[in-house]
Amino acid sequence: MSEPILSFEDVRVSFATESGTVDAVKGVSFDVKPGEVVAVVGESGSGKSVTSSTSMGLSAENATVTGTVILDGKDVTRMPAGELRKLRGNDISMVFQEPMTALNPVLKVSDQMAEVFEIHGRAYGKDAVAKSIELLEQVGIPNAAERIYEYPHQFSGGQRQRIVIAMAIANNPKMIIADEPTTALDVTVQAEILDLLRTLKDETKAGILLITHNMGVVADMADRVVVMFQGVVVEHGPAEEILLDPQHPYTKRLLEAMPRLRDTSLTVNEPSPVVAAEEVAPGDYVLEGRDLALAYKHRGRSKRVVEGVNFGVRPGEILGLVGESGSGKSTVAKAVLGLLEVDHGELLIRGKNLPKLPRREKKALRREIGVVFQDPAASLDPRFPIGEIITEPMVIHKVGTPKERIARAEELLEAVKLPRDVVNRFPHELSGGQRQRVSIARALALSPSILIADEPTSALDVSVQARVLDMFSELQEQYEFACLFVTHDLAVVDQLADQIMVMEKGRVVEQGRKEQILTSPREDYTKRLLAAAPVPDPYKQRARREARRQLLTAQGIALD
CATH class of the missing domain: 3.40.50.300 (P-loop containing nucleotide triphosphate hydrolases)
Incomplete structure (x- = not known):
C-alpha cells in the first residue's frame, strides 16, 4: 500500500465571532493516497470546504486550527507564510467551483497561465507561454495556440473550467483539491470535465480531494467517500459501500434526497419509435408560443438566438x-x-398576444x-x-x-x-x-x-x-x-x-x-x-x- 499524500489527523477549526466561538470542524481524520479520488460530501455548513482549505493554509484570520495536516511528509499547519506560498500551485493546487471568479477578467489567459510557471521558477516568457499552450491542448481547448491570447469571457463555461484545471496541473502537483468543480456546468459539460479529471489522475497519479453534494458525481469519480455532518465525519469507506449500503442515518437521508433519473434505453443505431403528437383543443393553453423567434439587439444590430419555437402549457x-x-x-x-x-411569431397568455x-x-x-x-x-x-x-x-x-x-x-x-x-x-x-x-x-x-x-x-x-x-x-x-x-x-x-x-x-x-x-x-x-x-x-x-x-x-x- 502506498503512503498517503495528504493526511488530516484530528483537525479542529474554530472561528472567533462577535457572538462567541463557533466550532466548524470537530476532530476530522482521513487521508488521500496518490492516484486516489476521495469525495467529501455533506450539506452546506458541514465543514467540507473549511477542512480542505486547511490543507493549503487558507484559513481565515479569525480561525484557530489544531491537529495536523500532513502534505507529502510536511505539516502544513506549522508552516510559515513564505513556505506555504511555495507549496500552493506547486505541491498542491485547487480547482474552484466558479471559473469566472477564479480567472482574472482583465488579463488574457496567456498572462494568467504563464504566471503559474513564473512564480514557481519553472519557465519564463515565451517558454512559459509554450508550456501553457501544451497544457490547454492537453485539457482539450481547440486552437490553443491562438485562443490563449483571448480573455476569459471569450470562452464557454466548460472551457473556462478546463483552463482552471490546466492552471491547477501546470506544475504537476501531487495533490489537487476540486471544490464543487462541476456545479455550475451543464450535464454534458460536467461529464466532459469528469472524464478529463479522471484521465489526468491516471496520467499524473495525483491524489484528488473532491468536494461535492452531487452523489452522481461521487459514483462517477470517487474511490472512497467521507461523509461530514456539522463538522464531524459520520461515515467513511469505499464508494460502493457508502452509496449502496449506507449505515449512518444522515448518509441515508442524503441518498434518499437525490432525485432519480429513470433507466433509459439509449439505442445507438436503431431509431426510436415516433410517437404521434397529442391533439389539444384551441384555448386549452394558458401559455403558448407560436413560431416564436427571439433576438438580442446591440448597437442597432439584431442577432436571432431563438428560432421557430412552438409550445403550449395547460x-x-x-x-x-x-x-x-x-x-x-x-x-x-x-x-x-x-x-x-419578441422578434417574430406570437406569445399568447390566456389567448392574448403579449407583444x-x-x-x-x-x-x-x-x-x-x-x-x-x-x-x-x-x-x-x-x-x-x-x-x-x-x-x-x-x-x-x-x-x-x-x-x-x-x-x-x-x-x-x-x-x-x-x-x-x-x-x-x-x-x-x-x-x-x-x-x-x-x-x-x-x-x-x-x-x-x-x-x-x-x-x-x-x-x-x-x-x-x-x-x-x-x-x-x-x-x-x-x-x-x-x-x-x-x-x-x-x-x-x-x-x-x-x-x-x-x-x-x-x-x-x-x-x-x-x-x-x-x-x-x-x-x-x-x-x-x-x-x-x-x-x-x-x-x-x-x-x-x-x-x-x-x-x-x-x-x-x-x-x-
Missing part, C-alpha cells in the same frame, strides 16, 4: 425546458416575463406571471424584511390594504412551510433553502396562472433541493398554475415535469410527454443529454459511462 401542467447553456432556455423564459421583445398589447394591458397581464430565479441571495433585496419582499408585487399592482397584504404574506409563508414570524426577518437571517422558499412565496403573491422557474434548485444542497421540490409539487397541485421549469438537471425534470422541450442552439430538437422523451428519445442530442446524467450507483454509473462512450463514437463525436 393549467396545472409543468413544461420542463432542458438543454445546454446557450440553447435558448432562459431566453424563452425572459420573453414570457416581458424582459425581451401586441397596449402598455396598460401588458402590465395587467403580467399580474398573471410569477417568477422564481436561480440564486435567492441575488433576487431578494437584503435591505427589506421578508414581509415587504413578499408583498412588493401587491404594492406595485395596488392589490389590497397594508393589513391584507401582510395577512397574505403570512398565509404564503405557511404555504411554503415557513413560520409566520419570518415576515419580520431579513434575507441574511435565513438559510439558502429558506430564501428560495421566500422567493416562491413572492412569486405566488398575486395568485399567478403562470410560474416561470429558472434553475430554482441548482444552488441548493441535495437535501434542501428535495424539500423545495416536494413543496413545489404540493403548491402546483394547490394553485394549479401552468409552469415553465428551466433546468439542466434531467432527474429534476423526471420528478416534476409533465412535458419536456429539448432545446439546442436556439431551436427545439424534441418535445413531448415526459415518459416518451426520457424512455424513448428520438434525437441524438437528447440521447447525449440523457447519457451524460450521472446516477448515484457506482456500478450503474460505470455501465452508463461506457454506454455514453459508445453513443458518442457511433454519432461520430471525438472523445478527448
Whole structure:
C-alpha cells in the first residue's frame, strides 16, 4: 500500500465571532493516497470546504486550527507564510467551483497561465507561454495556440473550467483539491470535465480531494467517500459501500434526497419509435408560443438566438425546458416575463398576444406571471424584511390594504412551510433553502396562472433541493398554475415535469410527454443529454459511462 499524500489527523477549526466561538470542524481524520479520488460530501455548513482549505493554509484570520495536516511528509499547519506560498500551485493546487471568479477578467489567459510557471521558477516568457499552450491542448481547448491570447469571457463555461484545471496541473502537483468543480456546468459539460479529471489522475497519479453534494458525481469519480455532518465525519469507506449500503442515518437521508433519473434505453443505431403528437383543443393553453423567434439587439444590430419555437402549457401542467447553456432556455423564459421583445411569431397568455398589447394591458397581464430565479441571495433585496419582499408585487399592482397584504404574506409563508414570524426577518437571517422558499412565496403573491422557474434548485444542497421540490409539487397541485421549469438537471425534470422541450442552439430538437422523451428519445442530442446524467450507483454509473462512450463514437463525436 502506498503512503498517503495528504493526511488530516484530528483537525479542529474554530472561528472567533462577535457572538462567541463557533466550532466548524470537530476532530476530522482521513487521508488521500496518490492516484486516489476521495469525495467529501455533506450539506452546506458541514465543514467540507473549511477542512480542505486547511490543507493549503487558507484559513481565515479569525480561525484557530489544531491537529495536523500532513502534505507529502510536511505539516502544513506549522508552516510559515513564505513556505506555504511555495507549496500552493506547486505541491498542491485547487480547482474552484466558479471559473469566472477564479480567472482574472482583465488579463488574457496567456498572462494568467504563464504566471503559474513564473512564480514557481519553472519557465519564463515565451517558454512559459509554450508550456501553457501544451497544457490547454492537453485539457482539450481547440486552437490553443491562438485562443490563449483571448480573455476569459471569450470562452464557454466548460472551457473556462478546463483552463482552471490546466492552471491547477501546470506544475504537476501531487495533490489537487476540486471544490464543487462541476456545479455550475451543464450535464454534458460536467461529464466532459469528469472524464478529463479522471484521465489526468491516471496520467499524473495525483491524489484528488473532491468536494461535492452531487452523489452522481461521487459514483462517477470517487474511490472512497467521507461523509461530514456539522463538522464531524459520520461515515467513511469505499464508494460502493457508502452509496449502496449506507449505515449512518444522515448518509441515508442524503441518498434518499437525490432525485432519480429513470433507466433509459439509449439505442445507438436503431431509431426510436415516433410517437404521434397529442391533439389539444384551441384555448386549452394558458401559455403558448407560436413560431416564436427571439433576438438580442446591440448597437442597432439584431442577432436571432431563438428560432421557430412552438409550445403550449395547460393549467396545472409543468413544461420542463432542458438543454445546454446557450440553447435558448432562459431566453424563452425572459420573453414570457416581458424582459425581451419578441422578434417574430406570437406569445399568447390566456389567448392574448403579449407583444401586441397596449402598455396598460401588458402590465395587467403580467399580474398573471410569477417568477422564481436561480440564486435567492441575488433576487431578494437584503435591505427589506421578508414581509415587504413578499408583498412588493401587491404594492406595485395596488392589490389590497397594508393589513391584507401582510395577512397574505403570512398565509404564503405557511404555504411554503415557513413560520409566520419570518415576515419580520431579513434575507441574511435565513438559510439558502429558506430564501428560495421566500422567493416562491413572492412569486405566488398575486395568485399567478403562470410560474416561470429558472434553475430554482441548482444552488441548493441535495437535501434542501428535495424539500423545495416536494413543496413545489404540493403548491402546483394547490394553485394549479401552468409552469415553465428551466433546468439542466434531467432527474429534476423526471420528478416534476409533465412535458419536456429539448432545446439546442436556439431551436427545439424534441418535445413531448415526459415518459416518451426520457424512455424513448428520438434525437441524438437528447440521447447525449440523457447519457451524460450521472446516477448515484457506482456500478450503474460505470455501465452508463461506457454506454455514453459508445453513443458518442457511433454519432461520430471525438472523445478527448
